[in-house]
Amino acid sequence: MHSVLNSIYAKGALPKEAKNLKGFELFQLLSNVDSKPLQKKVKNYASHNGLIYIEDTSGTNINVQIIDTDKINFDVSSFTKEHSLNEHAVIIVMDYAFGEQAYETMDELLKPYNTDNDKIFLDVKSVSIMGKAGILEGGKGDIMIPDAHIFEGTADNYPFKNELSKEDLEGFGVKAFDGSMVSVLGTSLQNKDLLKFFHDSTWNVIGLEMEGAHYQKAIQSASRIRGNISENVKVRYAYYASDNPLETGATLASGGLGMTGVTPTYAITQRILEQIF
DSSP, X not given: OHHHHHHHHHHHHOHHHXXXXXXXXXXXXXXXXXXXXXXXXHHHHHHTTTEEEEOOOSSSOOOEEEEEGGGOOGGGSSOOOOSSTTTTXXXXXXXXXXXXXXXXXXXXXXXXXXXXXXXXXXXXXXXXXXXXXXXXXXXXXXXXXXXXXXXXXXSOEEEOOBSOOGGGGTTSSSOEEEEEEEEOSOXXXXXXXXXXHHHHSTTOEEEEESSHHHHHHHHHIIIIISOSSOTTOEEEEEEXXXXXXXXXXXXXXXXXXXXXXXXXXXXXHHHHHHHHO
């Protein structure tokens, strides 16, 4: 959630630092554990410029940000607002779901809001998913742009048109790959033979994660079957690599991404926000 917050508001909240730091250096600074005062400054600035933070009280451990785009000061932002200029659009940012939790949260979000007399359908323009995933080609910090989610152990496959492309993520100093993603039941259930089969066969799998098929199932059922949102809803999926389970010693147990994760995280966030705005 920090990447959307910082991408939209850090430049306005920290003008001096933004002037002296180039590229993603400002975001690297904010990702440092010693930058708590600067992080607080960005959060305070954001709360006065359209961001509402909703802390989870349900037990899902999924916090939410609601961003009123009418209140963003685009004069001191890295973005230009071109779409939905007169529509009073909001951006809803949800924290990471885990496994099947992704279906439940997305399904609930896309349902119409019931009043005493009527149903109010949400005018959802797009749904963008960013996450961490194991990569089968490339290494830590690289980016995966899927065009299908394959649900392991079932006959459920979810092809889709991804508004993001591999070319969109070039030029940031990390590699980008496109192909299918396999949504697995658990990372500990995988082995090299199985993953090698997915990668080398016509399934053309570039990575594995645990939520993609669940998210897409909820989006497709809401848009194409239940009529809760428009059939023309745009979807964006991008993942950055936390590990390569085909390489010895390159599993999740080998440690977190640290600063290596800053570039892919903010590259994906920047491209998503550019398309939204």
